[in-house]
Amino acid sequence: MLEPAAADAGHFTYRPGQFLTFNIPTERESGAARCYSLSSSPLIGERLKVTVKRTADGYGSNWICDHLSEGDEIEALRPSGTFTPRTLDADFLLFAGGSGITPLMSILKSALHAGRGHVTLVYANRDEQSVIFRDELLALEKQYPRRLHVVHLLESVQGIPRAETLTELARPYTGRDVFVCGPTPFMDAVTGGVAALGVPDGRVRCERFLSLADDPFADSAVVLEAGGEAGTVEVELDGETTTLAWPEGNKLLDVLLDAGLDAPFSCREGKCSACACVLLEGEVEMAHNEVLDKDDIADGIVLACQSMPRSERVRVTYDQ
Numbered sequence: 001m002l003e004p005a006a007a008d009a010g011h012f013t014y015r016p017g018q019f020l021t022f023n024i025p026t027e028r029e030s031g032a033a034r035c036y037s038l039s040s041s042p043l044i045g046e047r048l049k050v051t052v053k054r055t056a057d058g059y060g061s062n063w064i065c066d067h068l069s070e071g072d073e074i075e076a077l078r079p080s081g082t083f084t085p086r087t088l089d090a091d092f093l094l095f096a097g098g099s100g101i102t103p104l105m106s107i108l109k110s111a112l113h114a115g116r117g118h119v120t121l122v123y124a125n126r127d128e129q130s131v132i133f134r135d136e137l138l139a140l141e142k143q144y145p146r147r148l149h150v151v152h153l154l155e156s157v158q159g160i161p162r163a164e165t166l167t168e169l170a171r172p173y174t175g176r177d178v179f180v181c182g183p184t185p186f187m188d189a190v191t192g193g194v195a196a197l198g199v200p201d202g203r204v205r206c207e208r209f210l211s212l213a214d215d216p217f218a219d220s221a222v223v224l225e226a227g228g229e230a231g232t233v234e235v236e237l238d239g240e241t242t243t244l245a246w247p248e249g250n251k252l253l254d255v256l257l258d259a260g261l262d263a264p265f266s267c268r269e270g271k272c273s274a275c276a277c278v279l280l281e282g283e284v285e286m287a288h289n290e291v292l293d294k295d296d297i298a299d300g301i302v303l304a305c306q307s308m309p310r311s312e313r314v315r316v317t318y319d320q
Helices: 004-009 061-065 098-114 134-143 163-175 184-196 252-258 294-300
Strands: 019-023 033-037 092-097 119-125 148-153 178-182 203-205 232-236 240-247 276-281 284-286 301-303 308-309 313-317
Touching: 033 061, 033 098, 061 313, 092 163, 092 184, 098 134, 098 178, 119 163, 134 148, 163 184, 178 184, 184 203, 232 252, 240 252, 252 276, 252 308, 284 301, 294 301
Parallel strands: 092 119, 092 178, 119 148, 178 203, 232 313
Antiparallel strands: 019 033, 232 240, 276 301, 276 313, 284 308
C-alpha cells in the first residue's frame, strides 16, 4: 500500500492498468529504476497498491521485499502507461501469466465495479500456491457470478499452456477487447492465437516490461553547442501554453524539464509512452521508439524523451 506525500497527491491519480516507476537505492551509476503495475482500482476507494513478486535475480524485487516496511518512504514517478481500457463498459478477455495478473486485476476490478460488460480471465500459473489474488478472485466471482468467469491453468496439472489451448479458450470471445500480460512466450502464444481468430490488432493490448538501461530520475541538463542552432517549441501542458528555446541536439523532454515544466515521463528510453504528446506544428525526429505504432505516429503522437527538432518552430500539446 502506498500513500503519496500530501504535496504530491494530485500527481498520483491513475487509470486502471497503469504502473509506477520506483527509484530503488543503489550504488550503480545508471541507477536502479524499476516499474511495477498498480494492482489497485482507482474507482473503488482503494489506496494505491503495487504487487511485487520476488524473483531469484531481481535486484528491485529483492530490495523491496527485504527492505521496505510500513512507514518507509520511496521516490516514485507519477503513474504512467497506456495499458488501459478505452471504456470500462466493454466486454473483456484478459490473459495473465504469473505476476502478469497485476495490471489485469486493476482493470478487472474497475470494469466490474464501474462498467456494464462481462469479463473472462484466463490465468496461468505453475501451481495452486503460485496463484496471486486467489482469495480476491474467488470473492469477485461470488460477487459477480453473471459477469466474471475465471479459468485457471496450472502447469502442475495441465502442463505448460500450449498455443492451441490458449487459442481455443479465446475462440468464444473474439468480439471482446483483449488484454495480455505475462512471460514473453505466453504473450506471443496468446497474441498469435487471437490474431489467427481474426481479432483486429487495435483490440489487442499487451504490457511488456523491459529493464531500464539508464536512470530516469537523473537530471538531464540542456546543452547548447557552440555555433548550434536554437529553434522554439510552444508547449500546451496542464492548460497553460509556454514557449521555450529548443537548442539543436537536445531532446524535447530534457528542454521541458530544464525549464521547470512538470512534463510526464517514466523510462526516458522510448519504451513506455509515458511522455507521449501530440505534434501540432513542425517536424521532430525520434531517436528511438519501441511503443508507438504506425497509427499512433499518423495521429501525430511523438515521444518527448526521444524527439529532437527538425524544423525551426515546433508546437506540441499534452492536453489532448
